[in-house]
Amino acid sequence: MEVEGRDVEPDGAVVAGGVLNGRTARLRLYLGGQASWYVSLGIQFVLFPYLVAQELHESAARVGIAQMALMAPSLLFILLGGTVADHGDVRRILIRVHFLAAVPPALLTMALLAGYLSYDVLIVYALAMGTLSAFAMPARDSALTRIAETNIQQAVTLAMGTQMGSQLAGMLIVAFAALVGAPGLLLFQMAMIIAGGLATQRLAPLPPVYTGHDTSRWAQILDGIAAARENPIVFAVICLNFAVGLFYVGSFMVVLPLMVRDTYHSTDAQFPARFAMINIAFWGGTIAATMALLKVGHIERRGRVMMGAVTTGLVILGAMSFTMPFWVLCVLCFLWGMGAGTTMTMGRTIVQLAARASHRARVLALYQLGFSGGAPIGSLIMGFIVGGMGIQHAVLVPSGTMIFIIGLLLLSPIWAYQADEA
Numbered sequence: 001m002e003v004e005g006r007d008v009e010p011d012g013a014v015v016a017g018g019v020l021n022g023r024t025a026r027l028r029l030y031l032g033g034q035a036s037w038y039v040s041l042g043i044q045f046v047l048f049p050y051l052v053a054q055e056l057h058e059s060a061a062r063v064g065i066a067q068m069a070l071m072a073p074s075l076l077f078i079l080l081g082g083t084v085a086d087h088g089d090v091r092r093i094l095i096r097v098h099f100l101a102a103v104p105p106a107l108l109t110m111a112l113l114a115g116y117l118s119y120d121v122l123i124v125y126a127l128a129m130g131t132l133s134a135f136a137m138p139a140r141d142s143a144l145t146r147i148a149e150t151n152i153q154q155a156v157t158l159a160m161g162t163q164m165g166s167q168l169a170g171m172l173i174v175a176f177a178a179l180v181g182a183p184g185l186l187l188f189q190m191a192m193i194i195a196g197g198l199a200t201q202r203l204a205p206l207p208p209v210y211t212g213h214d215t216s217r218w219a220q221i222l223d224g225i226a227a228a229r230e231n232p233i234v235f236a237v238i239c240l241n242f243a244v245g246l247f248y249v250g251s252f253m254v255v256l257p258l259m260v261r262d263t264y265h266s267t268d269a270q271f272p273a274r275f276a277m278i279n280i281a282f283w284g285g286t287i288a289a290t291m292a293l294l295k296v297g298h299i300e301r302r303g304r305v306m307m308g309a310v311t312t313g314l315v316i317l318g319a320m321s322f323t324m325p326f327w328v329l330c331v332l333c334f335l336w337g338m339g340a341g342t343t344m345t346m347g348r349t350i351v352q353l354a355a356r357a358s359h360r361a362r363v364l365a366l367y368q369l370g371f372s373g374g375a376p377i378g379s380l381i382m383g384f385i386v387g388g389m390g391i392q393h394a395v396l397v398p399s400g401t402m403i404f405i406i407g408l409l410l411l412s413p414i415w416a417y418q419a420d421e422a
Contacts, residue, residue, distance in 0.1 A: 036196030042170020064383015082365025098197030224362025241370020250378015285337025
């Protein structure tokens with residue numbers, strides 16, 4: 001079928017010069033780009049700590065430092081990334097980030113094949129990928145509301161489900177590392193990133209919404225922080241996200257690979273499959289929670305649901321202080337993942353809807369800073385705590401601290417928040 005010389009998709013999307021328009025087609029391309037990115041991150045999520053902890057046999061403290069290097073660039077660049085997204089075409093930003101992100105895995109593959117794998121090489125890889133992620137996340141998050149246009153909670157839930165399912169797929173791929181080896185996995189990671197860039201190219205341009213004329217990037221960043229600070233519910237969710245990144249994500253990134261290696265005495269051949277199983281259990285839980293939320297539909301008390309989900313994390317961390325069979329640990333990770341999926345979906349929905357359109361990317365960058373900004377600090381701290389106290393005693397520190405934080409949340413706008421939007 002044709003409309004004024006252009007092909008029209010069955011769902012009403014107009015195809016002109018390879019660029020698709022129409023809500024359904026835009027969402028498919030958006031989710032396709034997101035899927036490719038998070039498949040690659042799923043591979044990295046398991047493969048990177050494997051190379052650090054198992055291939056190089058680094059200490060707990062150096063594992064924590066390496067994980068911090070993977071996430072630390074968010075502390076430095078994610079607010080700048082949000083500012084760039086508010087002032088630029090987010091489609092163009094995502095295309096550039098995707099193609100640049102294909103370079104680090106290609107170079108790491110060359111280092112592995114040449115026998116030059118070292119701790120320093122992995123740190124450089126981590127810093128490069130972390131920096132690119134800091135620009136990708138706010139651009140992708142701010143684009144969602146504009147692409148979906150309506151029914152934002154459903155769109156956020158679909159995006160979260162795609163993100164988690166794609167990460168899970170990447171982790172499943174790493175489970176077969178013994179068959180293809182680390183170089184093969186890195187090449188596949190590179191191919192997925194490039195595929196996402198090609199999918200994003202087919203989206204229509206997404207020019208900046210912001211029309212201000214600040215004199216500097218620093219002034220624009222401060223303006224975004226002020227916009228988040230002025231909105232009580234947004235500010236409360238961002239603070240909670242920082243606590244989650246600091247105490248939960250940091251623990252996850254350091255404790256679990258060390259448990260697989262030291263508590264369960266995994267060999268080089270066993271480590272990838274076991275660590276992948278833990279991650280599959282966790283992200284499988286996030287997918288289960290996201291699908292359940294999609295089925296439930298509109299939720300009014302999003303803040304209280306979010307708080308309940310956060311509470312499950314401290315209970316599960318406390319349970320990890322006991323010796324248990326490996327399958328029980330996987331069950332706990334699945335339950336932890338359900339809480340994480342609920343927390344992320346509710347929090348992102350609240351911020352997407354509450355943030356001003358002109359400042360949305362910067363506010364979402366602050367929201368993401370909770371996970372990706374608090375996590376490197378938490379990873380560094382947990383690396384030293386585990387080294388000093390041992391794994392089973394160390395997990396009680398973040399678990400106990402979160403009890404105090406949950407108590408404070410009862411006095412915050414999160415508890416009283418009631419949504420009117422769909």
